[in-house]
Amino acid sequence: MIPNLNIVPFVSVDHMMKLVLKIGVERFLTELAACIEEDFRRWHAFDKTPRVASHSADGVIELMPTSDSRNYGFKYVNGHPKNTREGRQTVTAFGVLSDVATGYPVLMTEMTILTALRTAATSAVAAKPLAPRGATCMAIIGNGAQSEFQALAFKALLGIRELRLYDIDPDATAKCARNLAGMGFSITTCRSAQEAVEGAHIITTVTADKQYATILTDNMVGAGVHINAVGGDCPGKTELHRDILLRSDIFVEYPPQTRIEGEIQQLPADYPVTELWQVLTGAAEGRRDARQITLFDSVGFATEDFSALRYVRDQIVGTGLYQELDMLADPDEPRDLFGMLLRAASPPGAVAA
Amino acid sequence: MIPNLNIVPFVSVDHMMKLVLKIGVERFLTELAACIEEDFRRWHAFDKTPRVASHSADGVIELMPTSDSRNYGFKYVNGHPKNTREGRQTVTAFGVLSDVATGYPVLMTEMTILTALRTAATSAVAAKPLAPRGATCMAIIGNGAQSEFQALAFKALLGIRELRLYDIDPDATAKCARNLAGMGFSITTCRSAQEAVEGAHIITTVTADKQYATILTDNMVGAGVHINAVGGDCPGKTELHRDILLRSDIFVEYPPQTRIEGEIQQLPADYPVTELWQVLTGAAEGRRDARQITLFDSVGFATEDFSALRYVRDQIVGTGLYQELDMLADPDEPRDLFGMLLRAASPPGAVAA
Known part of the structure; x- marks a missing residue:
């Protein structure tokens, strides 16, 4: 039993x-x-x-x-x-x-x-083989509900110690900075995305608008950075200018889903991407050199x-x-679903009315 | 708020x-x-x-x-x-x-x-325009967890008063008859499916085996009956001999699903079927004449x-x-998921340790 x-x-x-x-x-x-x-x-x-x-x-x-x-x-x-x-x-x-x-x-x-935690943890898993070696500084553009989780995942798993925060709403940035105070970060609050990315080794974009947006333009992304693009995650919702994608090596979770939902919905359906599992198993290379731009086009996957x-x-x-x-x-007897229902009217030990 | x-x-x-x-x-x-x-x-x-x-x-x-x-x-x-x-x-x-x-x-x-109830209710909804007029006797082949619900739905919605029960396991039949005792049915327990269908206006098949089975053979189905085929509901699981399907007018819930899961997985993908919604809105005919065999190939649909x-x-x-x-x-502030988490460590009114 x-x-x-x-x-x-x-x-x-x-x-x-x-x-x-x-x-x-x-x-x-x-x-x-x-x-x-x-x-x-x-x-x-x-x-x-x-x-x-x-x-x-x-x-x-x-x-x-x-x-x-x-x-x-x-x-x-x-x-x-x-x-x-x-x-x-x-x-x-x-x-x-x-x-x-x-x-x-x-x-x-x-x-x-749990989703905020797993999204941040996945970003860090991807960044380990993709981010520039010895990265210590991360820009976070979009300082909403997921931003602090991203910061802590990159601290715990990659050793990020310096944060550059920007959000179109300064209150969101203030909230993020306040929540992360005393947790071992050096935090700079920025007045533009352009300012936020200055000197950052990793750029995390995690905004919430459901539309085609251009959080990053091409001129903002220098050689050697890793972009952790988290916010573009459904059809019609992207964060990066298309030209950035063309300069990057793109890594994705599950291509059939990412091609519909991710930044790469801006690219032809056969545009080459590398799957994260390939990198993690050694079947494909992660970062190859110090000037390469790597992009993790995260949409979140069921696994x-x-x-x-x-x-x-x-x-x-x-x-x-x-x-x-x-x-x-x-029910006591699996096929006796109806009997269980009937007996609920007079449970064992109950006195009949 | x-x-x-x-x-x-x-x-x-x-x-x-x-x-x-x-x-x-x-x-x-x-x-x-x-x-x-x-x-x-x-x-x-x-x-x-x-x-x-x-x-x-x-x-x-x-x-x-x-x-x-x-x-x-x-x-x-x-x-x-x-x-x-x-x-x-x-x-x-x-x-x-x-x-x-x-x-x-x-x-x-x-x-x-709730699924047992909705499956039975759906069978009765389909049977109203499909079963022979004045039907009072129903065979139920398969006397497991769903059988009593089917019986009561057909009593409440179609006026079924006579039940002919059969299951390969006589204990299941005895359980079904016992549960339905005193509920206004005349109940006959049968020793074969052949015996169960004798004189029945409606034949309900609701067995549980996950395999191609032949609960009904062609010779068992006479002119004018309505078959309520409930048990065949996933790929590789059917209850009726293919020849019965060829003699019947077939009604289904949602063809793209039923062609994969229902009795009609035995037929070509373009075999004509009528959708239940068409009958219920008057866009298609239900039962046309007293000798027609109607078959509701029920698999259960999301609606x-x-x-x-x-x-x-x-x-x-x-x-x-x-x-x-x-x-x-x-959270008090929607974007402050992390703040809510932090504050859970020291809820309002709690004394700091």
Whole structure:
């Protein structure tokens, strides 16, 4: 007899925050990055498909499933840039990890916070073989909900110590600088993107507008930098001028998805790109020389969420940082779903009315 | 200020059972059928896609999304026939309804019980224009978890009063007959499928084996019957001999999905079928004459789950039959996700350690 077949552990927002703080943000990012890298290295073990997107006037709702032979994971995520006007998040998410052998979910969790962490961890995983050697200074253009996570991932995994922050809204920059104060960074707040990129070894673009935008123009990108382009992640939403792409070596997660959603939607469908898993397994080169411009055209892929789900599943054990959801019908006899319903009217031990 | 932006109402298995019993099974099925029919009648309002299936050796895990301009819904559902050996359900499910304008989920619910109800309600919606006039007797071949729901839907919506039950496992038949005792049926338990179909106006096949099976052979199906084929619902899983299909007029939910998953996977890809929405809107004929064999090749479509989700959302109001899940991160300032995380370390009112 297997106990509690009806129960699925659920990690709420509050529990996720407690889990992250208990582990420590930088350690969490480092361990999560290791899971993400491990899963990219076994790329062929995964059943991969572009995310299933439902677009509307104000945004998009997406399902991002993937599986290896043992687990299946998916994330529900929305992107609604106008949400912030009414106090809502642009991006919210939750996800589920399941057992492939039975189809039963084994974890449900909030993924709004977890997505910010996994996106930052993935950026750092990509930057390790792509960023210039000894990079210490990063520009962050777009200082919204994801910016601090990016900063800490690059501190923990690449040794970034100097940040140059810019956002069209100075309040966002002030918020980012305030949140990161005392965490070991030297922070410069800048009045333009042009100013922010001066002297930066790595340029992270992480803006939220759902439109074709030009956060970086060609003249702003000097030889040798690594661009971590995070914000351009759906059809019609890009951040970089096309000319930058033509000067860069471009690295992507999963081409069938990135060609639709990433910066490279500006380029012909057969424009050469290198897949991140190829670099991480040694099948392709990362950075070749000091003058090369490398571009990680990040859109976020389902395997990264899978990695995050399995990491959280392992980390919550013994912490009590989850609720038990009565989510799966569990009749005494599997074929007797209706009997279970009937008996709910008079549970064992109840006195008949 | 919108209160409780972090909260999503969750209907557990226990709450779903209480809700169904409070409303009454037959009334629930009748009202749900009305929602399903209403949504089929506005077929073109929906964003439709075949479900996204992940197949493995032992089963399948599927995501079934759809949306109209106001709401988005999806269901997670598995199908693992061997599960029952270890006390698990063959099919479990849960689903989410969201607001298209914000992407925020507005309901999460168990859907194992709800799927059995919506499948039965859909069968009855299809049978109304397809079954022979004045049908009172239904054979049910396959007496597992879904059989009683089918019986009650056909009682409530079509006036079925006589049931002829058969399953390869006599215990399943006994269970079904026991559960339906005293509910207004005349029940005959049969020793073969051949015996079960004798005199039946409607034949419901709802078996669970994941393989090509022949629950009905051609000689068993007489003129004028309506076949409600529910069990054949994924690639490689069918219930009817191909010759029956060739003698029938075939009605389906969504051809791109049914051609992959339904009985008609046995037929050429251009074999003519009629879509259920066409019949329900009057764009196509249902039953034309008393000798015609009609076949509803049911596989289950996302709009039916959408209908079920919106029905449950409306029904739980004021009942207390849900929990409030802390599922969406809700920082005071939307762009300050990281600040919310930091402040979780020292909540307002807490004394600094």
